[in-house]
Amino acid sequence: MNDFPLGAACRVDTGVASVSVAEIPVGLDPEGVAVDSRRRRAYVACSRADYVAVVDLETNTVVAEVTVGSEPIDLAYDAETDRIFTADAHSDSVSVIDAETLELVATVPVGMYPSGLTADHASRRIYCGNSLGSTMSVLDLDTLETIATVEAEVGAGAIAFDPTRDLVVCVNFIAASATFVDTKTWEPVGRVDVGSGACAVGVVPERGDAFVVNSLAGTVSRVSLDDFTVQEELEVGRAPVGLTVAPARDRIYVSNRGAGTLSVLGVADRVQWAQLPVGEGPGGIAVDPADGRVYVANAGTGTLTVLEDRLAGAPAVPAVEERSPLIGEKLPAFSLVDFRTGEKRSSAEWAERKYIVNFFASW
Amino acid sequence: MILVDIWEGTDPGPEVERFCEMWGIEGTILLDPDASYAQQLGIRGVPTNVLVDSDGTVVDVGLVRIDELEAAVARLVDR
Numbered sequence: 001m002n003d004f005p006l007g008a009a010c011r012v013d014t015g016v017a018s019v020s021v022a023e024i025p026v027g028l029d030p031e032g033v034a035v036d037s038r039r040r041r042a043y044v045a046c047s048r049a050d051y052v053a054v055v056d057l058e059t060n061t062v063v064a065e066v067t068v069g070s071e072p073i074d075l076a077y078d079a080e081t082d083r084i085f086t087a088d089a090h091s092d093s094v095s096v097i098d099a100e101t102l103e104l105v106a107t108v109p110v111g112m113y114p115s116g117l118t119a120d121h122a123s124r125r126i127y128c129g130n131s132l133g134s135t136m137s138v139l140d141l142d143t144l145e146t147i148a149t150v151e152a153e154v155g156a157g158a159i160a161f162d163p164t165r166d167l168v169v170c171v172n173f174i175a176a177s178a179t180f181v182d183t184k185t186w187e188p189v190g191r192v193d194v195g196s197g198a199c200a201v202g203v204v205p206e207r208g209d210a211f212v213v214n215s216l217a218g219t220v221s222r223v224s225l226d227d228f229t230v231q232e233e234l235e236v237g238r239a240p241v242g243l244t245v246a247p248a249r250d251r252i253y254v255s256n257r258g259a260g261t262l263s264v265l266g267v268a269d270r271v272q273w274a275q276l277p278v279g280e281g282p283g284g285i286a287v288d289p290a291d292g293r294v295y296v297a298n299a300g301t302g303t304l305t306v307l308e309d310r311l312a313g314a315p316a317v318p319a320v321e322e323r324s325p326l327i328g329e330k331l332p333a334f335s336l337v338d339f340r341t342g343e344k345r346s347s348a349e350w351a352e353r354k355y356i357v358n359f360f361a362s363w
Numbered sequence: 364m365i366l367v368d369i370w371e372g373t374d375p376g377p378e379v380e381r382f383c384e385m386w387g388i389e390g391t392i393l394l395d396p397d398a399s400y401a402q403q404l405g406i407r408g409v410p411t412n413v414l415v416d417s418d419g420t421v422v423d424v425g426l427v428r429i430d431e432l433e434a435a436v437a438r439l440v441d442r
Contacts, residue, residue, distance in 0.1 A: 260407025324424035362382035
Protein backbone atom coordinates (compact mmCIF):
# COMPACT_ATOMS: atom_id res chain seq x y z
CA MET A 1 0.00 0.00 0.00
CA ASN A 2 2.86 2.37 0.61
CA ASP A 3 4.45 1.69 -2.78
CA PHE A 4 3.03 4.54 -4.78
CA PRO A 5 4.38 5.48 -8.19
CA LEU A 6 6.93 8.23 -8.41
CA GLY A 7 5.15 11.51 -8.74
CA ALA A 8 2.31 10.86 -6.34
CA ALA A 9 0.43 14.11 -5.85
CA CYS A 10 0.04 13.38 -2.18
CA ARG A 11 1.85 10.72 -0.28
CA VAL A 12 2.05 10.70 3.47
CA ASP A 13 4.78 8.65 5.05
CA THR A 14 2.94 6.92 7.84
CA GLY A 15 5.67 4.58 9.04
CA VAL A 16 3.83 1.91 10.99
CA ALA A 17 0.65 3.94 11.41
CA SER A 18 -1.25 1.45 9.29
CA VAL A 19 -0.84 -1.89 7.62
CA SER A 20 -2.54 -2.56 4.32
CA VAL A 21 -4.28 -5.92 4.36
CA ALA A 22 -5.76 -5.90 0.86
CA GLU A 23 -7.07 -3.80 -1.98
CA ILE A 24 -9.95 -5.67 -3.56
CA PRO A 25 -11.48 -4.84 -6.96
CA VAL A 26 -15.24 -4.53 -6.42
CA GLY A 27 -16.82 -2.63 -9.33
CA LEU A 28 -17.54 0.78 -10.77
CA ASP A 29 -17.64 3.75 -8.43
CA PRO A 30 -17.95 2.02 -5.05
CA GLU A 31 -19.37 4.36 -2.42
CA GLY A 32 -21.22 3.00 0.63
CA VAL A 33 -19.72 0.09 2.57
CA ALA A 34 -20.82 -1.99 5.57
CA VAL A 35 -19.35 -4.98 7.40
CA ASP A 36 -21.11 -8.22 8.34
CA SER A 37 -18.79 -9.41 11.13
CA ARG A 38 -20.56 -12.73 11.66
CA ARG A 39 -20.18 -13.85 8.06
CA ARG A 40 -16.82 -12.12 7.57
CA ARG A 41 -18.20 -10.16 4.65
CA ALA A 42 -18.24 -6.60 3.43
CA TYR A 43 -21.05 -5.19 1.32
CA VAL A 44 -20.19 -2.40 -1.11
CA ALA A 45 -22.62 -0.25 -3.11
CA CYS A 46 -21.13 0.10 -6.60
CA SER A 47 -23.05 3.11 -7.78
CA ARG A 48 -22.12 3.04 -11.46
CA ALA A 49 -22.67 -0.72 -11.68
CA ASP A 50 -26.06 -0.74 -9.94
CA TYR A 51 -25.15 -3.65 -7.71
CA VAL A 52 -23.96 -4.53 -4.26
CA ALA A 53 -20.62 -6.34 -4.27
CA VAL A 54 -20.47 -9.06 -1.62
CA VAL A 55 -16.87 -9.42 -0.47
CA ASP A 56 -15.59 -12.50 1.37
CA LEU A 57 -13.12 -11.10 3.90
CA GLU A 58 -11.37 -14.44 4.36
CA THR A 59 -10.41 -14.69 0.70
CA ASN A 60 -10.66 -10.95 -0.11
CA THR A 61 -12.67 -11.66 -3.22
CA VAL A 62 -16.08 -10.64 -4.51
CA VAL A 63 -18.33 -13.69 -4.20
CA ALA A 64 -21.58 -12.17 -5.48
CA GLU A 65 -23.04 -9.11 -7.17
CA VAL A 66 -26.64 -8.34 -6.25
CA THR A 67 -28.45 -6.00 -8.61
CA VAL A 68 -30.38 -3.20 -6.91
CA GLY A 69 -31.89 0.09 -8.11
CA SER A 70 -30.17 2.70 -10.21
CA GLU A 71 -27.09 4.36 -8.70
CA PRO A 72 -26.90 2.90 -5.20
CA ILE A 73 -24.84 5.39 -3.22
CA ASP A 74 -25.09 4.59 0.46
CA LEU A 75 -25.53 1.22 2.13
CA ALA A 76 -26.40 -0.18 5.57
CA TYR A 77 -26.54 -3.67 7.06
CA ASP A 78 -28.89 -4.78 9.85
CA ALA A 79 -27.74 -7.96 11.60
CA GLU A 80 -31.06 -8.54 13.37
CA THR A 81 -33.10 -8.88 10.19
CA ASP A 82 -30.03 -9.94 8.24
CA ARG A 83 -30.78 -7.43 5.54
CA ILE A 84 -28.71 -5.10 3.41
CA PHE A 85 -30.17 -1.72 2.44
CA THR A 86 -29.10 0.61 -0.37
CA ALA A 87 -30.14 4.17 -1.16
CA ASP A 88 -30.67 4.15 -4.94
CA ALA A 89 -30.33 7.75 -6.03
CA HIS A 90 -31.74 7.48 -9.54
CA SER A 91 -34.60 5.17 -8.54
CA ASP A 92 -35.85 7.29 -5.62
CA SER A 93 -36.00 4.11 -3.56
CA VAL A 94 -34.31 1.94 -0.97
CA SER A 95 -33.48 -1.62 -2.02
CA VAL A 96 -33.61 -4.38 0.57
CA ILE A 97 -31.51 -7.55 0.16
CA ASP A 98 -31.71 -10.75 2.20
CA ALA A 99 -28.09 -11.32 3.25
CA GLU A 100 -28.58 -15.08 3.52
CA THR A 101 -30.07 -15.68 0.08
CA LEU A 102 -28.58 -12.54 -1.48
CA GLU A 103 -31.89 -11.85 -3.19
CA LEU A 104 -33.63 -8.51 -3.51
CA VAL A 105 -36.66 -8.83 -1.24
CA ALA A 106 -38.17 -5.34 -1.31
CA THR A 107 -37.98 -1.93 -2.87
CA VAL A 108 -39.24 0.93 -0.72
CA PRO A 109 -40.10 4.29 -2.32
CA VAL A 110 -38.53 7.28 -0.60
CA GLY A 111 -37.92 10.89 -1.66
CA MET A 112 -36.05 12.29 -4.66
CA TYR A 113 -32.40 11.29 -5.05
CA PRO A 114 -31.76 9.35 -1.85
CA SER A 115 -28.05 9.45 -1.11
CA GLY A 116 -27.57 8.82 2.61
CA LEU A 117 -28.61 5.85 4.72
CA THR A 118 -28.08 5.09 8.42
CA ALA A 119 -29.59 2.28 10.50
CA ASP A 120 -30.43 2.75 14.17
CA HIS A 121 -30.43 -0.89 15.22
CA ALA A 122 -31.60 -0.34 18.79
CA SER A 123 -34.60 1.78 17.85
CA ARG A 124 -35.30 -0.33 14.77
CA ARG A 125 -35.27 2.62 12.41
CA ILE A 126 -33.44 3.38 9.20
CA TYR A 127 -32.98 6.94 8.05
CA CYS A 128 -32.63 8.00 4.43
CA GLY A 129 -31.57 11.47 3.27
CA ASN A 130 -33.30 12.51 0.04
CA SER A 131 -31.06 15.10 -1.60
CA LEU A 132 -33.40 16.57 -4.20
CA GLY A 133 -36.48 16.02 -2.06
CA SER A 134 -34.84 18.02 0.75
CA THR A 135 -36.30 15.50 3.19
CA MET A 136 -35.36 12.63 5.45
CA SER A 137 -37.38 9.40 5.27
CA VAL A 138 -37.74 7.36 8.45
CA LEU A 139 -38.41 3.68 7.82
CA ASP A 140 -39.16 0.85 10.23
CA LEU A 141 -36.24 -1.58 9.96
CA ASP A 142 -38.50 -4.60 10.49
CA THR A 143 -41.73 -3.79 8.66
CA LEU A 144 -40.14 -1.42 6.10
CA GLU A 145 -43.06 0.98 6.58
CA THR A 146 -42.44 4.69 6.25
CA ILE A 147 -42.87 6.16 9.72
CA ALA A 148 -42.22 9.78 8.85
CA THR A 149 -40.93 12.11 6.17
CA VAL A 150 -39.15 15.02 7.78
CA GLU A 151 -38.34 18.34 6.14
CA ALA A 152 -34.61 18.95 5.90
CA GLU A 153 -32.85 21.17 3.36
CA VAL A 154 -31.66 20.83 -0.20
CA GLY A 155 -28.97 18.24 -0.58
CA ALA A 156 -30.11 16.20 2.44
CA GLY A 157 -27.91 13.12 2.54
CA ALA A 158 -25.77 11.71 5.30
CA ILE A 159 -27.37 11.04 8.67
CA ALA A 160 -26.24 10.18 12.19
CA PHE A 161 -28.23 9.67 15.37
CA ASP A 162 -27.67 10.37 19.04
CA PRO A 163 -29.74 7.95 21.16
CA THR A 164 -28.95 9.80 24.37
CA ARG A 165 -30.55 13.01 23.15
CA ASP A 166 -33.26 11.44 20.96
CA LEU A 167 -31.74 13.32 18.08
CA VAL A 168 -31.01 12.70 14.43
CA VAL A 169 -28.59 14.89 12.48
CA CYS A 170 -29.08 15.17 8.73
CA VAL A 171 -26.49 17.10 6.73
CA ASN A 172 -27.50 19.01 3.62
CA PHE A 173 -24.87 19.15 0.87
CA ILE A 174 -26.23 22.00 -1.25
CA ALA A 175 -27.60 24.09 1.61
CA ALA A 176 -24.31 23.61 3.52
CA SER A 177 -26.19 23.01 6.73
CA ALA A 178 -27.22 20.40 9.27
CA THR A 179 -30.78 19.74 10.39
CA PHE A 180 -31.50 18.35 13.88
CA VAL A 181 -34.62 16.23 14.31
CA ASP A 182 -36.34 15.06 17.49
CA THR A 183 -36.90 11.30 17.24
CA LYS A 184 -39.94 11.44 19.53
CA THR A 185 -41.90 13.90 17.42
CA TRP A 186 -40.07 13.68 14.08
CA GLU A 187 -39.98 17.45 14.01
CA PRO A 188 -36.89 19.54 13.21
CA VAL A 189 -35.67 21.20 16.39
CA GLY A 190 -32.70 23.11 15.07
CA ARG A 191 -30.32 23.82 12.23
CA VAL A 192 -26.84 25.18 11.76
CA ASP A 193 -24.80 26.44 8.83
CA VAL A 194 -21.67 24.38 8.30
CA GLY A 195 -19.06 24.40 5.55
CA SER A 196 -19.85 24.10 1.86
CA GLY A 197 -20.42 20.64 0.48
CA ALA A 198 -21.51 19.03 3.76
CA CYS A 199 -21.68 15.34 2.92
CA ALA A 200 -20.90 13.10 5.90
CA VAL A 201 -21.57 13.12 9.63
CA GLY A 202 -20.82 11.12 12.75
CA VAL A 203 -21.58 11.70 16.43
CA VAL A 204 -19.87 11.07 19.75
CA PRO A 205 -22.82 11.46 22.16
CA GLU A 206 -20.80 11.23 25.39
CA ARG A 207 -18.84 14.32 24.34
CA GLY A 208 -21.85 16.07 22.84
CA ASP A 209 -20.14 16.33 19.47
CA ALA A 210 -21.25 15.90 15.89
CA PHE A 211 -18.55 15.93 13.25
CA VAL A 212 -19.63 17.16 9.82
CA VAL A 213 -17.45 16.71 6.74
CA ASN A 214 -17.47 19.70 4.39
CA SER A 215 -16.13 18.46 1.08
CA LEU A 216 -15.85 21.79 -0.74
CA ALA A 217 -14.63 23.74 2.27
CA GLY A 218 -12.10 20.99 2.96
CA THR A 219 -12.82 20.88 6.68
CA VAL A 220 -14.64 18.97 9.40
CA SER A 221 -16.99 21.06 11.57
CA ARG A 222 -17.34 20.05 15.20
CA VAL A 223 -20.93 20.89 16.15
CA SER A 224 -22.46 20.86 19.62
CA LEU A 225 -25.34 18.42 19.96
CA ASP A 226 -26.65 20.49 22.85
CA ASP A 227 -27.00 23.94 21.31
CA PHE A 228 -26.44 23.18 17.60
CA THR A 229 -23.54 25.58 17.17
CA VAL A 230 -20.26 25.08 15.35
CA GLN A 231 -17.48 24.83 17.90
CA GLU A 232 -14.50 24.67 15.58
CA GLU A 233 -13.26 23.67 12.15
CA LEU A 234 -10.80 20.79 11.95
CA GLU A 235 -8.16 20.25 9.33
CA VAL A 236 -8.09 17.10 7.21
CA GLY A 237 -6.90 16.21 3.70
CA ARG A 238 -8.07 17.49 0.33
CA ALA A 239 -11.77 17.15 -0.60
CA PRO A 240 -12.97 15.09 2.38
CA VAL A 241 -16.17 13.15 1.64
CA GLY A 242 -16.62 10.25 4.07
CA LEU A 243 -16.60 9.89 7.85
CA THR A 244 -16.95 7.10 10.38
CA VAL A 245 -16.52 7.13 14.14
CA ALA A 246 -14.30 4.30 15.39
CA PRO A 247 -16.09 1.81 17.68
CA ALA A 248 -13.90 2.90 20.63
CA ARG A 249 -15.00 6.50 19.93
CA ASP A 250 -11.49 7.77 20.46
CA ARG A 251 -10.96 8.71 16.82
CA ILE A 252 -12.80 9.40 13.61
CA TYR A 253 -11.83 8.40 10.11
CA VAL A 254 -12.29 10.84 7.23
CA SER A 255 -11.71 9.85 3.60
CA ASN A 256 -10.05 12.52 1.45
CA ARG A 257 -11.25 12.10 -2.11
CA GLY A 258 -8.82 14.67 -3.43
CA ALA A 259 -5.77 13.16 -1.78
CA GLY A 260 -6.33 9.41 -1.87
CA THR A 261 -5.90 9.22 1.89
CA LEU A 262 -7.74 8.49 5.11
CA SER A 263 -7.36 11.04 7.91
CA VAL A 264 -7.35 9.79 11.48
CA LEU A 265 -8.57 12.52 13.85
CA GLY A 266 -8.42 12.27 17.62
CA VAL A 267 -11.82 12.84 19.22
CA ALA A 268 -10.39 14.29 22.43
CA ASP A 269 -7.59 16.43 20.98
CA ARG A 270 -9.29 17.07 17.61
CA VAL A 271 -5.93 16.81 15.90
CA GLN A 272 -5.24 14.98 12.68
CA TRP A 273 -3.05 12.11 13.84
CA ALA A 274 -2.19 10.79 10.42
CA GLN A 275 -3.20 10.53 6.81
CA LEU A 276 -3.10 6.92 5.76
CA PRO A 277 -2.74 6.08 2.06
CA VAL A 278 -5.71 4.20 0.59
CA GLY A 279 -6.95 3.79 -2.99
CA GLU A 280 -7.68 6.57 -5.45
CA GLY A 281 -10.72 8.77 -4.91
CA PRO A 282 -11.79 7.25 -1.55
CA GLY A 283 -15.32 7.71 -0.18
CA GLY A 284 -17.31 5.36 2.05
CA ILE A 285 -15.74 3.99 5.23
CA ALA A 286 -16.70 1.21 7.64
CA VAL A 287 -14.96 -0.31 10.64
CA ASP A 288 -15.42 -3.92 11.68
CA PRO A 289 -16.22 -3.74 15.41
CA ALA A 290 -14.97 -7.31 15.79
CA ASP A 291 -11.36 -6.66 14.84
CA GLY A 292 -11.10 -2.90 14.21
CA ARG A 293 -10.13 -3.27 10.60
CA VAL A 294 -11.01 -0.30 8.43
CA TYR A 295 -12.68 -0.64 5.03
CA VAL A 296 -12.56 2.19 2.50
CA ALA A 297 -14.39 2.24 -0.84
CA ASN A 298 -12.28 3.90 -3.54
CA ALA A 299 -14.35 5.38 -6.37
CA GLY A 300 -11.33 6.06 -8.55
CA THR A 301 -9.78 2.62 -8.50
CA GLY A 302 -13.06 0.72 -8.07
CA THR A 303 -11.60 -1.07 -5.07
CA LEU A 304 -12.11 -1.72 -1.39
CA THR A 305 -9.06 -1.01 0.79
CA VAL A 306 -8.73 -3.13 3.93
CA LEU A 307 -6.31 -1.75 6.48
CA GLU A 308 -5.31 -2.05 10.10
CA ASP A 309 -4.94 1.21 11.97
CA ARG A 310 -1.92 0.74 14.24
CA LEU A 311 -2.03 4.18 15.83
CA ALA A 312 -2.22 3.93 19.61
CA GLY A 313 -2.84 7.64 19.88
CA ALA A 314 -1.57 10.96 18.61
CA PRO A 315 1.90 10.49 17.12
CA ALA A 316 4.79 12.67 18.26
CA VAL A 317 5.00 14.25 14.82
CA PRO A 318 1.71 15.54 13.40
CA ALA A 319 0.53 14.52 9.94
CA VAL A 320 1.90 16.67 7.14
CA GLU A 321 1.04 16.29 3.48
CA GLU A 322 4.09 15.53 1.43
CA ARG A 323 5.00 18.07 -1.22
CA SER A 324 4.30 16.73 -4.68
CA PRO A 325 7.50 15.71 -6.51
CA LEU A 326 5.93 17.26 -9.64
CA ILE A 327 6.49 20.74 -8.26
CA GLY A 328 9.47 22.32 -9.95
CA GLU A 329 9.43 19.78 -12.76
CA LYS A 330 8.21 20.28 -16.32
CA LEU A 331 4.64 19.11 -16.86
CA PRO A 332 4.77 15.88 -18.89
CA ALA A 333 3.40 16.40 -22.39
CA PHE A 334 -0.16 15.23 -23.07
CA SER A 335 -2.30 14.42 -26.07
CA LEU A 336 -5.93 13.90 -25.09
CA VAL A 337 -9.30 13.89 -26.84
CA ASP A 338 -11.37 17.06 -26.55
CA PHE A 339 -14.81 16.15 -25.18
CA ARG A 340 -16.56 18.82 -27.28
CA THR A 341 -14.83 18.40 -30.66
CA GLY A 342 -13.53 14.82 -30.52
CA GLU A 343 -10.15 16.07 -31.72
CA LYS A 344 -6.82 15.39 -30.08
CA ARG A 345 -5.38 18.33 -28.15
CA SER A 346 -1.77 18.45 -27.08
CA SER A 347 0.05 20.37 -24.40
CA ALA A 348 1.93 22.23 -27.14
CA GLU A 349 -1.20 24.37 -27.62
CA TRP A 350 -0.70 25.84 -24.16
CA ALA A 351 3.03 26.47 -24.54
CA GLU A 352 4.23 29.79 -23.13
CA ARG A 353 0.97 30.23 -21.25
CA LYS A 354 0.18 30.02 -17.56
CA TYR A 355 -2.66 27.58 -16.91
CA ILE A 356 -4.35 25.17 -14.55
CA VAL A 357 -5.04 21.51 -15.27
CA ASN A 358 -8.03 20.41 -13.21
CA PHE A 359 -8.51 16.65 -12.88
CA PHE A 360 -12.12 15.75 -12.12
CA ALA A 361 -14.67 12.94 -12.25
CA SER A 362 -18.41 13.31 -12.65
CA TRP A 363 -19.32 11.13 -9.65
CA MET B 364 -8.13 26.21 -17.16
CA ILE B 365 -8.09 22.81 -18.79
CA LEU B 366 -10.42 20.24 -17.28
CA VAL B 367 -9.39 16.60 -17.58
CA ASP B 368 -12.02 13.97 -16.87
CA ILE B 369 -10.81 10.68 -15.37
CA TRP B 370 -12.08 7.49 -13.70
CA GLU B 371 -15.58 7.35 -15.19
CA GLY B 372 -15.36 3.60 -15.68
CA THR B 373 -17.95 3.76 -18.44
CA ASP B 374 -18.21 5.80 -21.64
CA PRO B 375 -17.27 9.25 -20.31
CA GLY B 376 -19.27 11.20 -22.93
CA PRO B 377 -22.76 11.05 -21.39
CA GLU B 378 -21.43 11.36 -17.86
CA VAL B 379 -19.37 14.45 -18.67
CA GLU B 380 -22.25 15.99 -20.61
CA ARG B 381 -24.62 15.51 -17.67
CA PHE B 382 -22.04 16.84 -15.23
CA CYS B 383 -21.32 19.97 -17.30
CA GLU B 384 -25.01 20.65 -17.75
CA MET B 385 -25.70 20.29 -14.04
CA TRP B 386 -22.89 22.60 -12.95
CA GLY B 387 -22.87 24.97 -15.97
CA ILE B 388 -19.30 24.10 -16.90
CA GLU B 389 -17.92 25.57 -20.11
CA GLY B 390 -14.47 25.66 -21.65
CA THR B 391 -11.96 22.99 -22.57
CA ILE B 392 -12.62 19.49 -21.30
CA LEU B 393 -10.21 16.71 -22.20
CA LEU B 394 -10.82 13.01 -21.67
CA ASP B 395 -8.33 10.70 -20.01
CA PRO B 396 -10.60 7.64 -19.80
CA ASP B 397 -8.07 5.16 -18.47
CA ALA B 398 -6.47 7.86 -16.30
CA SER B 399 -3.08 7.02 -17.76
CA TYR B 400 -2.02 10.66 -17.94
CA ALA B 401 -3.28 11.25 -14.39
CA GLN B 402 -1.33 8.21 -13.27
CA GLN B 403 1.79 9.56 -14.94
CA LEU B 404 1.42 12.65 -12.78
CA GLY B 405 0.71 10.63 -9.65
CA ILE B 406 -2.81 12.01 -9.26
CA ARG B 407 -4.51 10.07 -6.44
CA GLY B 408 -7.78 11.92 -6.04
CA VAL B 409 -10.28 14.33 -7.50
CA PRO B 410 -10.46 17.19 -7.75
CA THR B 411 -6.77 17.96 -8.12
CA ASN B 412 -5.42 21.14 -9.62
CA VAL B 413 -2.00 21.37 -11.26
CA LEU B 414 -0.73 24.93 -11.82
CA VAL B 415 1.69 25.37 -14.70
CA ASP B 416 3.94 28.37 -15.38
CA SER B 417 4.55 29.76 -18.87
CA ASP B 418 7.78 27.79 -19.22
CA GLY B 419 5.90 24.54 -18.54
CA THR B 420 7.08 24.19 -14.94
CA VAL B 421 4.60 22.83 -12.39
CA VAL B 422 4.38 25.36 -9.56
CA ASP B 423 1.64 23.82 -7.40
CA VAL B 424 -0.39 20.62 -7.05
CA GLY B 425 -3.58 19.91 -5.11
CA LEU B 426 -5.33 23.14 -4.12
CA VAL B 427 -8.94 22.16 -3.81
CA ARG B 428 -10.17 24.90 -1.50
CA ILE B 429 -11.20 28.11 -3.23
CA ASP B 430 -9.08 30.31 -0.96
CA GLU B 431 -6.01 28.14 -1.53
CA LEU B 432 -6.56 28.07 -5.27
CA GLU B 433 -7.12 31.83 -5.51
CA ALA B 434 -3.92 32.52 -3.59
CA ALA B 435 -1.95 30.09 -5.74
CA VAL B 436 -3.33 31.61 -8.95
CA ALA B 437 -2.41 35.10 -7.72
CA ARG B 438 1.14 33.86 -7.08
CA LEU B 439 1.27 32.29 -10.53
CA VAL B 440 0.07 35.47 -12.23
CA ASP B 441 2.66 37.54 -10.37
CA ARG B 442 5.58 35.30 -11.32
